[in-house]
Amino acid sequence: MTRALTFEGAKVLRPDGLTGGSVCVEGDQIVERGGRQVDLSGYLVLPGxxxxxxxxxxxxxxxxxxxxxxxxxxxxxxxxxxxxxxxxxxxxxxxxxxxxxxxxxxxxxxxxxxxxxxxxxxxxxxxxxxxxxxxxxxxxxxxxxxxxxxxxxxxxxxxxxxxxxxxxxxxxxxxxxxxxxxxxxxxxxxxxxxxxxxxxxxxxxxxxxxxxxxxxxxxxxxxxxxxxxxxxxxxxxxxxxxxxxxxxxxxxxxxxxxxxxxxxxxxxxxxxxxxxxxxxxxxxxxxxxxxxxxxxxxxxxxxxxxxxxxxxxxxxxxxxxGLADRGRIATGARADLVFVEEDTLRIRGTMAGGRWTWLQDDMMQRLLTVD
CATH class of the missing domain: 3.20.20.140 (Metal-dependent hydrolases)
Structure with a gap:
């Protein structure tokens, strides 16, 4: 599992629509508050x-x-x-x-x-x-x-x-x-x-x-x-x-x-x-x-x-x-997330159950620069 992270600056697809705000992940779940911050300006965060x-x-x-x-x-x-x-x-x-x-x-x-x-x-x-x-x-x-x-x-x-x-x-x-x-x-x-x-x-x-x-x-x-x-x-x-x-x-x-x-x-x-x-x-x-x-x-x-x-x-x-724990970005849901570059609609990162399964170029650099 990844350490606790808060993704900020992206557009997030939640059950009520595409909004701003942060997404916090700890362990295998989406949580109310997270750990270190990662700037994802220019990204979409979508359910897995x-x-x-x-x-x-x-x-x-x-x-x-x-x-x-x-x-x-x-x-x-x-x-x-x-x-x-x-x-x-x-x-x-x-x-x-x-x-x-x-x-x-x-x-x-x-x-x-x-x-x-x-x-x-x-x-x-x-x-x-x-x-x-x-x-x-x-x-x-x-x-x-x-x-x-x-x-x-x-x-x-x-x-x-x-x-x-x-x-x-x-x-x-x-x-x-x-x-x-x-x-x-x-x-x-x-x-x-x-x-x-x-x-x-x-x-x-x-x-x-x-x-x-x-x-x-x-x-x-x-x-x-x-x-x-x-x-x-x-x-x-x-x-x-x-x-x-x-x-x-x-x-x-x-x-x-x-x-x-x-x-x-x-x-x-x-x-x-x-x-x-x-x-x-x-x-x-x-x-x-x-x-x-x-x-x-x-x-x-x-x-x-x-x-x-x-x-x-x-x-x-x-x-x-009948999978109630996924398919949506909400507190308590399984941390299944897809990180998409908004301008190109290319998938730059994927997280399944809180674990990274795919990371590319800019997305990786943003994670490496976390304080």
């Missing part, structure tokens, strides 16, 4: 970014196909990137899937162990992306969720159902098989077996949810209102990256890269449209951590006020997932 769904961590663990690194080494690089991007709490979206490779159950277990043993600066958590048609593994998955302390599970279905139903070879079968370390024939047989369990899915998921009180559930890439309603009935209230406006109901999370690009990569629902309609309550990094801050600043350039834009990456995710 909370990322509900990101899989950008995968490139740190396996920078090339088949080049799987030690997860602990990869997590160190991830921790540094998150600090540079202003992210102080992050859910790593890890699959439990029939797809194999880094999406296999064995790798999910390895990741959970790595997270438990890595002394992260940011608050790193696992979001489990569970493939819905693994009905024969639901009890095993429930025990894994409990034993690993996982608090967020999202239902996912990546099976190519149309091709399988028609008895056709799914597109890109050979490539996906090679990534999983299987032959195309083995990979196809696994997909066919999972597809055949379709009639069991809803009941199996209902039993699964009932075993995990206190866990937050969501669904991913819903294309229709009917599909979203099925998951909502199960208690999966969060809709991650709905593909169409009709599925953007309930508690909606959209991708920050979608905002930065101005549209969906696959021409699905545009995040800006979901935000404008009031449906979207939070943005997530998806596959690109820098997009979180970039998305908020792009929304500002389009006319949205800073408090509303930044809430999509801080206060909004905090409320959605």
């Amino acid at each position: 970014i909370i990322d509900l769904h990101g899989d950008g961590f995968e490139r740190h663990l396996a920078p090339r196909r088949g080049a799987l690194a030690n997860p602990l080494a990869g997590l160190a690089a991830l921790d540094a990137e998150l600090g540079a991007c202003g992210v102080t709490t992050a859910w790593l979206a890890q699959f439990w899937s029939w797809e194999g490779g880094m999406r296999a159950p064995a790798f999910a277990r390895e990741m959970a162990t790595a997270l438990q043993n890595y002394p992260a600066l940011a608050d790193l958590r696992m979001q489990l992306r569970l493939e819905t048609h693994l009905t024969d593994q639901m009890d095993e998955v429930a025990e894994f969720v409990r034993s690993s302390g996982i608090d967020y599970v999202v239902f996912n279905d990546n099976l190519p159902h149309r091709a399988l139903e028609a008895g056709k070879v799914p597109p890109r079968l050979t490539g996906s098989a090679l990534r999983s370390g299987r032959s195309p024939e083995q990979h196809l047989a696994i997909m066919q077996a999972a597809h055949a369990r379709g009639a069991e899915v809803q009941a199996a998921l209902g039993r699964f949810v009932s075993q995990l009180p206190g866990v937050t559930f969501g669904s991913h890439d819903d294309a229709t209102a009917e599909r979203r309603a099925c998951f909502d009935d199960l208690g999966a209230k969060i809709a991650e990256f709905p593909m169409a406006a009709e599925a953007a109901v309930g508690t909606v999370v959209m991708g920050a890269p979608n905002v930065v690009r101005g549209r969906s990569q696959h021409r699905n629902l545009a995040a800006a449209d979901a935000i404008a309609s009031g449906a979207c309550l939070a943005l997530a990094s998806d596959y690109h951590y820098p997009s979180l801050a970039q998305a908020a600043f792009k929304l500002m350039s389009g006319g949205m006020r800073l408090p509303e834009a930044w809430a999509l990456v801080s206060a909004g995710p905090a409320r959605l997932i």
Whole structure:
């Protein structure tokens, strides 16, 4: 933890808006009065970014196909990137899937162990992306969720159902098989077996949810209102990256890269449209951590006020997932802070739980000149 400090001269984003005044930090909390003073004239002090769904961590663990690194080494690089991007709490979206490779159950277990043993600066958590048609593994998955302390599970279905139903070879079968370390024939047989369990899915998921009180559930890439309603009935209230406006109901999370690009990569629902309609309550990094801050600043350039834009990456995710101690700058809150140069909107420092996770040039000099 940093020693007690008082940051003065900056514009501070508080629950009631952007104001002047000081921010005092001692230990891991924001306090009423602090210690030594640091002049931050020309800076914005914003609440730390909370990322509900990101899989950008995968490139740190396996920078090339088949080049799987030690997860602990990869997590160190991830921790540094998150600090540079202003992210102080992050859910790593890890699959439990029939797809194999880094999406296999064995790798999910390895990741959970790595997270438990890595002394992260940011608050790193696992979001489990569970493939819905693994009905024969639901009890095993429930025990894994409990034993690993996982608090967020999202239902996912990546099976190519149309091709399988028609008895056709799914597109890109050979490539996906090679990534999983299987032959195309083995990979196809696994997909066919999972597809055949379709009639069991809803009941199996209902039993699964009932075993995990206190866990937050969501669904991913819903294309229709009917599909979203099925998951909502199960208690999966969060809709991650709905593909169409009709599925953007309930508690909606959209991708920050979608905002930065101005549209969906696959021409699905545009995040800006979901935000404008009031449906979207939070943005997530998806596959690109820098997009979180970039998305908020792009929304500002389009006319949205800073408090509303930044809430999509801080206060909004905090409320959605039930974290009452962060997402805001207030006495007693966790000391998760992002220090942004006002003129350039560049992140110059990040503090997570009172510890520095990122410091650059001018920000560092100002800290070094503290009396």
